[in-house]
Amino acid sequence: MFARRIVVVGTGYVGLTTGACLASLGHRVLCSDVDTTKVAALARGDVHILEDGLHDLVQEGIAAGRLGFTGDSADAVADADVVFLCVPTPMGSGGAADLAAVESVTREVRDRLPHGCVLVTKSTVPVGTAARVAGLVRRPDVAIVSNPEFLREGSAVHDFLNPDRIVVGSDSQNAAERVAALYSRLGAPTILTDAASAEMVKYAANCFLATKLSYVNAIAELCERLGADITDVTEGMGYDRRIGQSFLQPGPGWGGSCLPKDTHALMQVAEAVAFDFPLLGATISSNTRQRERMVVKVADACGRNGSLAGVRLGVLGLAFKAGTDDLRDSPALAVTRMLAERGAELTAYDPGLRGDEPGLADVVTVVDDPYQAAKGAAGLVLLTEWPEFRTLDWAAMASTMNGPVVVDTRNHLDPDALRRVGVSWHGVGRTP
Numbered sequence: 255m256f257a258r259r260i261v262v263v264g265t266g267y268v269g270l271t272t273g274a275c276l277a278s279l280g281h282r283v284l285c286s287d288v289d290t291t292k293v294a295a296l297a298r299g300d301v302h303i304l305e306d307g308l309h310d311l312v313q314e315g316i317a318a319g320r321l322g323f324t325g326d327s328a329d330a331v332a333d334a335d336v337v338f339l340c341v342p343t344p345m346g347s348g349g350a351a352d353l354a355a356v357e358s359v360t361r362e363v364r365d366r367l368p369h370g371c372v373l374v375t376k377s378t379v380p381v382g383t384a385a386r387v388a389g390l391v392r393r394p395d396v397a398i399v400s401n402p403e404f405l406r407e408g409s410a411v412h413d414f415l416n417p418d419r420i421v422v423g424s425d426s427q428n429a430a431e432r433v434a435a436l437y438s439r440l441g442a443p444t445i446l447t448d449a450a451s452a453e454m455v456k457y458a459a460n461c462f463l464a465t466k467l468s469y470v471n472a473i474a475e476l477c478e479r480l481g482a483d484i485t486d487v488t489e490g491m492g493y494d495r496r497i498g499q500s501f502l503q504p505g506p507g508w509g510g511s512c513l514p515k516d517t518h519a520l521m522q523v524a525e526a527v528a529f530d531f532p533l534l535g536a537t538i539s540s541n542t543r544q545r546e547r548m549v550v551k552v553a554d555a556c557g558r559n560g561s562l563a564g565v566r567l568g569v570l571g572l573a574f575k576a577g578t579d580d581l582r583d584s585p586a587l588a589v590t591r592m593l594a595e596r597g598a599e600l601t602a603y604d605p606g607l608r609g610d611e612p613g614l615a616d617v618v619t620v621v622d623d624p625y626q627a628a629k630g631a632a633g634l635v636l637l638t639e640w641p642e643f644r645t646l647d648w649a650a651m652a653s654t655m656n657g658p659v660v661v662d663t664r665n666h667l668d669p670d671a672l673r674r675v676g677v678s679w680h681g682v683g684r685t686p
C-alpha cells in the first residue's frame with residue numbers, strides 16, 4: 255500500500271504539511287502550486303512557513319527522492335493515484351466559504367486525472383462541496399473523497415503524525431479505503447463515512463472549539479465580577495473527562511485563519527437551509543465583545559481617567575497565537591488596532607514577526623526587542639502567549655517603564671513574580 259503516487263495541490267501550511275508528512279510515511283509525493291517562486295524555493299528545501307519540524311521533513315523528503323515540487327498541477331496529476339486539494343477557502347461575501355480556488359483547480363486538472371484516480375478535498379469546504387466537485391469532474395472513473403484536516407497552525411506536523419482521528423467520506427467505499435490506507439501507519443481511529451458527513455465533522459469540530467472558548471471567556475468575565483479565579487475554575491472543570499483540560503485558556507478572543515472563517519461559514523450553511531442557529535451566533539458575537547473588553551481593560555488599567563489618548567503602550571505579541579507568524583484575523587492585532595483608534599501610542603514586539611508585514615506599520619511601531627517595547631510605556635499589553643515572555647527579565651522591563659502595569663490578556667505570566675518586582679498585573683478572570 256506504500257509508495258503511492260500522491261499529488262498535493264496547494265503548498266500552504268496544510269498542503270505542505272500533508273505532502274511532507276505523507277512522504278515521511280513512505281509515499282511518493284509531488285506538491286504543486288501556482289506560485290512558481292515558492293515552488294522553486296521549496297524544490298531547494300527552503301520552507302516559507304513557520305511550522306515546527308516542517309523544514310526538516312521537507313529536506314528529508316527531497317533527499318530521499320520521495321518529495322518533489324512543480325508549478326504545473328495539470329501535468330502533475332497525470333499519473334497520480336490520489337490527488338489532494340489543499341487550496342485556500344477564504345471567507346467570501348456574507349461569510350460563506352469562497353470556493354473559487356477549489357473549483358478552478360478542479361477544472362484545471364479534471365481532464366488529466368488518470369483512470370481510477372481519487373480526488374480528495376482536504377481544504378475546509380461547506381457540506382455538499384464533494385458533490386459539487388463531482389459535478390465539475392463528471393467522470394465515473396474518478397472517485398471524489400472528503401478527508402478534512404485537523405491540523406493546528408504551528409503544530410501541524412505533530413498533529414498530522416499523531417492524529418486523534420482520520421475522517422474519510424465518499425460514496426465510493428473502495429476510494430475511501432484507499433485514502434484511509436495512506437494513513438494506516440499512524441494507527442489512528444478511522445471514521446469511514448459519506449462525503450457530506452466528513453465535511454460536517456470539520457465544521458462541527460471547529461465551531462464546537464470556538465463555542466468552548468467563547469464560553470470560557472464569558473465565565474472568565476463572570477469570575478471577575480464574582481471574585482472567582484478562572485484558572486482554578488477551568489482546572490476544576492477540565493478534570494471532568496467529558497470536558498477535558500485543553501482549549502480552556504481564556505484570552506483576547508479566538509482568531510486565526512480557521513475558527514472565524516468556519517464559524518461564519520457554518521452560519522451561512524445553516525441559513526441556506528433555513529436553520530436558526532442562535533447558539534453559534536452568540537459564539538461569534540461574544541468573541542467580538544471579548545476583543546472590545548480587552549481594550550476597556552487596558553484603558554482602565556493604563557489610561558488617564560479611562561482615556562488612552564496620547565498614552566504610550568507597549569504590546570507583546572501580535573500573531574494570532576504563539577508559534578506562528580500569522581496575523582490573519584489575529585485578536586492581538588485587532589485589539590492593538592482598537593487601542594490605536596483610541597489614541598494610544600503603540601510599540602510592539604513579536605518574536606515571530608519582522609515588522610514589515612503588510613498593514614502593520616499603519617497601526618503600530620514594531621521593534622525587535624521586548625525591552626524597547628517597554629521603554630517609557632505607561633503599560634504593557636500581552637496579547638500572544640509566546641513562552642519567551644515568561645522568562646524576560648521583568649525587573650529590567652519594569653525599570654524602563656513609566657509606571658509598571660501589565661495587562662496580561664492570556665494569563666500567561668506569573669502574577670506573584672511580577673508583583674515581587676513591583677509590576678502591577680491585570681489578567682483575565684482573575685482578581686489582581
Ligand code: UGA
Nearest residue numbers: 403404405406407501502503505508509510512513574575
Ligand atoms: C484550528 C483547530 O484547532 C484545528 O484543529 C483545525 O484543523 C484548524 O483550526 C483548521 O481548521 O485548519 P488553528 O486555527 O491553527 O487550529 O489554531 P488553534 O490552536 O485552534 O487556536 C485558535 C484560536 O483560539 C487562537 O486565536 C488561539 O489563541 C485561541 N485559543 C486556543 C484560546 O484563546 N484558548 C485556548 O485554550 C486555545
